[in-house]
Amino acid sequence: ESLLSIRGLSAAVEEKTILHNVDFDVPRGEVHVLMGPNGAGKTTLGHVAMGNPAYEVTGGTITFDGQDITELSCDKRSRAGLFLSFQAPVEIPGVPLSSFLRATIEGRAGMEMKNKEFRRKIKELAAELNMDHAWLDRELGVGFSGGEKKKVEMLQLLLLQPKLAILDETDSGLDVDALSVVSKGMDAYRERCDGTLLIITHNTRILEHLDVDHVHVMVRGRMAAEGDASLIDQIDANGFEQFGHTADAAD
Ligand code: ADP
Ligand code: MG
C-alpha cells in the first residue's frame, strides 16, 4: 500500500516548468532513494510534496496516507505526518533551538507535554545524537555548522516521528562524525516508529549501510528509471549519462 502516491505531477517555479508528469510511489515502511544529477528537480519534488507555496502545481495529484493533499497547506501536511528536511535549514536569530522544537510539536494530537517532560525528552534525544545540551539554548541555526544543522534535523525527526521523512541531500558537506549521526538518526527513526524514508541524494555514500528497497532516478524533471538497490551501484559505476543526462543539460 502506498503511503505517498504522486500521479502525473507537473510543477513550476517562477513560471518555469520544473517537474514534468511525474509518477512516484513510496509504500509504507520502505526505504526509497531519489537520485539524479544536479538540477534534475529532486529538491523541487520534495518541496512540492511538502506543499511549499513557492512552487506551483500545474497538474496531477499527491495522495498521502489515503488523503488527497494536493491543495493542503504545508502545516496541514506536516500534521498529517509528512516531514521534509531542508537542504538549507533555517536560521532564526533570537529563537533558541528548544523553543523552536517546542513550537513544532505545539497543538499536535498525542504530543501534549509539560515543559519539564519536554526538556527531558529533547535532552535524551540530544544525548543519543551526541549533541551538547548547551545547543538547546542556542539561537536556532545561527553559527551552526552544516553538520550541526543536520543533527538538529535528526533531533526534530525523532521528536516528531512522522509517517514519512523526506531527507534532502543529508550527505552533502558532512564530516564523518555528522554523517554517523545522520545514519544513527535514520536508524532510530526506522526502528522506533517503523518510519518510511525517502532519501534525496546525488551521492551514494550515506546509502552504504542502509537497506534500500527502491531507487527512483530523475533527469531533467522527468522520472528516467527505477529499480532495486542495484541501481545505486550501476549509477556509481556509470553515472547518469545512461539515463539520458548530458553535462550541459544539468541546469
Ligand atoms: P536538484 O535538487 O535535483 O539539484 P532542483 O529541484 O534544486 O534540482 O532544481 C531543478 C531546477 O529548478 C533547476 O534548474 C533550478 O535552477 C530550478 N529551480 C529550483 N528552485 C528554483 C527557484 N526557487 N527559483 C528558480 N529556479 C529554481
Ligand atoms: Mg541540487
Ligand code: MG
Ligand atoms: Mg537538490
